[in-house]
Amino acid sequence: MSDVDVEVEPSVAPELFGDRIGLARRFAAALTEHGEERGLIGPLELPRLWTRHILNSVIAAPLFHGSVADIGSGAGLPGIVLAIARPDVEWTLIEPMERRTTWLNEQVAELSLDNVEVVRARAEDVPRAEGFDVVTARAVSALKTLIPLTAPLVRDGGELLLLKGMNADNEIEAAQKQIKKFRLSDVRVEVLGEGVLAESTRVVRARVR
Numbered sequence: 001m002s003d004v005d006v007e008v009e010p011s012v013a014p015e016l017f018g019d020r021i022g023l024a025r026r027f028a029a030a031l032t033e034h035g036e037e038r039g040l041i042g043p044l045e046l047p048r049l050w051t052r053h054i055l056n057s058v059i060a061a062p063l064f065h066g067s068v069a070d071i072g073s074g075a076g077l078p079g080i081v082l083a084i085a086r087p088d089v090e091w092t093l094i095e096p097m098e099r100r101t102t103w104l105n106e107q108v109a110e111l112s113l114d115n116v117e118v119v120r121a122r123a124e125d126v127p128r129a130e131g132f133d134v135v136t137a138r139a140v141s142a143l144k145t146l147i148p149l150t151a152p153l154v155r156d157g158g159e160l161l162l163l164k165g166m167n168a169d170n171e172i173e174a175a176q177k178q179i180k181k182f183r184l185s186d187v188r189v190e191v192l193g194e195g196v197l198a199e200s201t202r203v204v205r206a207r208v209r
Contacts (some may be wrong), residue, residue: 057086061085068134069152123153143162144171155208159207
């Protein structure tokens with residue numbers, strides 16, 4: 001793969017990852033080398049891998065705490081990126097496709113991420129038990145579809161932190177029925193990374209009761 005196909009690491013990356021930047025670089029290199037061939041990312045994503053995917057994920061890292069489930073982890077965006085940035089948080093990466101869970105387990109082992117568990121399952125089939133402190137997802141589906149998959153996994157009083165695009169406010173408006181049904185409160189959009197990232201990140205936050 002030629003260098004022109006791969007985005008140079010943005011200068012802000014070490015600031016956002018701190019002393020974990022080495023792990024982030026290794027993960028980015030692995031995705032660059034194997035992501036397309038293994039069907040994890042499309043070829044158009046390599047020239048913006050850092051900007052659009054890795055930094056878009058890590059900018060939200062300070063919001064997380066306790067036990068977190070990432071629904072539809074796929075290539076590890078945001079789950080692996082966030083687990084690198086926040087070794088103090090317990091991460092459960094939930095992904096139904098075997099080839100993707102194989103990749104996630106490989107990365108967990110390669111990067112020695114002992115704060116991560118990979119679960120091959122659909123979100124609706126995950127045992128709920130006491131629930132997670134936070135449930136997150138990125139680029140999985142529209143909010144009205146995503147809420148029924150994620151909210152049941154959150155403990156009472158826990159939080160949804162869903163990474164969305166420019167259309168986040170409209171998605172909230174379209175999901176009012178699901179917001180009421182699953183007892184979400186304080187639903188709002190937080191814009192992260194303005195003035196820091198080339199593309200800011202929008203997070204839909206909500207309390208689950």
